[in-house]
Amino acid sequence: MALITEQGEQRPRKVAIIHYWLVGMRGGEKVLEALCELYPDADLYTHVYDPEAVSPTIRRHLIRTTLIDKLPRAKRMYQSYLPLMPFALEQLDLRAYDLVISSESGPAKGVLTLPETLHVCYCHTPMRYLWSMYQDYLSETSGLKKLMFRLLAGGLRRWDLAAAARVDRYIANSTAVAGRISKYYRREAAVIFPPVDVAAFKTAPAEDFYLVLGQLVSYKRADMAVEAFTRMGKRLVVIGEGEQLDHLKRIAGPTVEVMGGQPFDVVKDRIARCKALVFPGEEDFGIVPLEAMAAGKPVIAYAKGGALDTVIDGKTGLHVHDQTVDGFVQAVERLEAAPEMFDPDVLRAHAEGFGRDRFKTEVRTFIEDAWSRHRASLRGGTIPLR
Numbered sequence: 001m002a003l004i005t006e007q008g009e010q011r012p013r014k015v016a017i018i019h020y021w022l023v024g025m026r027g028g029e030k031v032l033e034a035l036c037e038l039y040p041d042a043d044l045y046t047h048v049y050d051p052e053a054v055s056p057t058i059r060r061h062l063i064r065t066t067l068i069d070k071l072p073r074a075k076r077m078y079q080s081y082l083p084l085m086p087f088a089l090e091q092l093d094l095r096a097y098d099l100v101i102s103s104e105s106g107p108a109k110g111v112l113t114l115p116e117t118l119h120v121c122y123c124h125t126p127m128r129y130l131w132s133m134y135q136d137y138l139s140e141t142s143g144l145k146k147l148m149f150r151l152l153a154g155g156l157r158r159w160d161l162a163a164a165a166r167v168d169r170y171i172a173n174s175t176a177v178a179g180r181i182s183k184y185y186r187r188e189a190a191v192i193f194p195p196v197d198v199a200a201f202k203t204a205p206a207e208d209f210y211l212v213l214g215q216l217v218s219y220k221r222a223d224m225a226v227e228a229f230t231r232m233g234k235r236l237v238v239i240g241e242g243e244q245l246d247h248l249k250r251i252a253g254p255t256v257e258v259m260g261g262q263p264f265d266v267v268k269d270r271i272a273r274c275k276a277l278v279f280p281g282e283e284d285f286g287i288v289p290l291e292a293m294a295a296g297k298p299v300i301a302y303a304k305g306g307a308l309d310t311v312i313d314g315k316t317g318l319h320v321h322d323q324t325v326d327g328f329v330q331a332v333e334r335l336e337a338a339p340e341m342f343d344p345d346v347l348r349a350h351a352e353g354f355g356r357d358r359f360k361t362e363v364r365t366f367i368e369d370a371w372s373r374h375r376a377s378l379r380g381g382t383i384p385l386r
Helices: 027-038 074-090 134-139 143-164 175-185 222-232 245-251 264-273 288-294 325-337 344-352 356-378
Strands: 002-004 010-012 015-019 043-046 063-065 099-104 118-123 169-172 210-213 236-239 256-260 277-279 299-302 317-320
Touching (some): 010 356, 099 356, 118 356, 169 356, 210 222, 210 264, 210 288, 222 245, 222 256, 245 256, 277 288, 317 325
Parallel strands (some): 015 043, 015 099, 043 063, 277 299, 299 317
Antiparallel strands (some): 002 010
């Protein structure tokens, strides 16, 4: 199965990458894109695929879908088919592959592989709706949907634990996620931060507005920022799409502009010209803060989750320990009182430490080591670290 190189070393010959779904280009897909560059001949597998929603780098790979893609309105309703995804994953035939890399925050790691195959999981987070945020998701549903969620969650958790044991080695995208993998799966994970395309962002003089950028779903707490800036009467621009879009428009005061989804050129322009990025939710990692720093802008972030890996209080941004409207009002006032606190060059240099080349080098080194240990274990020499 393995390729023998000129130096006599064995390397994976056939590689498969499993990604939960391909319906947009958010943080997980940016990681996938870098993995595609690292393994240009890899085959991709996913539950649902919308070619128009992903980058050319991803599209040039051979992409196969599970049976979920054939179900009605799968490209829009894919999350409704979550209970069927474990079955769908287990139908994939991956016997031809030496190396399988699963990109996981929804069901992806549950594929079945041969003993000779090395399975590395790059985990964005154990599924939030089953583990760390189960009660949050439950509180946002009602009626029959809530009852079904309660009834199905236990079985899905048991499957997820079984699937977690199928992985040979874990990579976590942040220190917080490594902690969740340890808590829920009882497995160790190396931390390799996602790639940031620093070169895509340019610095510009700051103007008198702040920015919220990202998917507009409840746990990201954009509503908290909207309420804070409405109360202060300060300008805030909100860019993103999601279930909270209409709600945010309703509660926004006259100084808050809710733009909805925007092209990347508009996003880059607003990042470059804002006074600071406001990041009010708890994220698994959060690439957006580093994109803001790449444009020389500080970040006001809730001090939990991935932000603790990227936002240095007083150097690249401000930590908000109290996730309330008052907490964010106080942080904005602190920034307004010392507008020269942050050096754009320092901010950009910090973001450069999370660049794409760094990510690919660290992943390549990790997988080469894992592959060497895996091959040794098959020869009976050692037991691979798990």
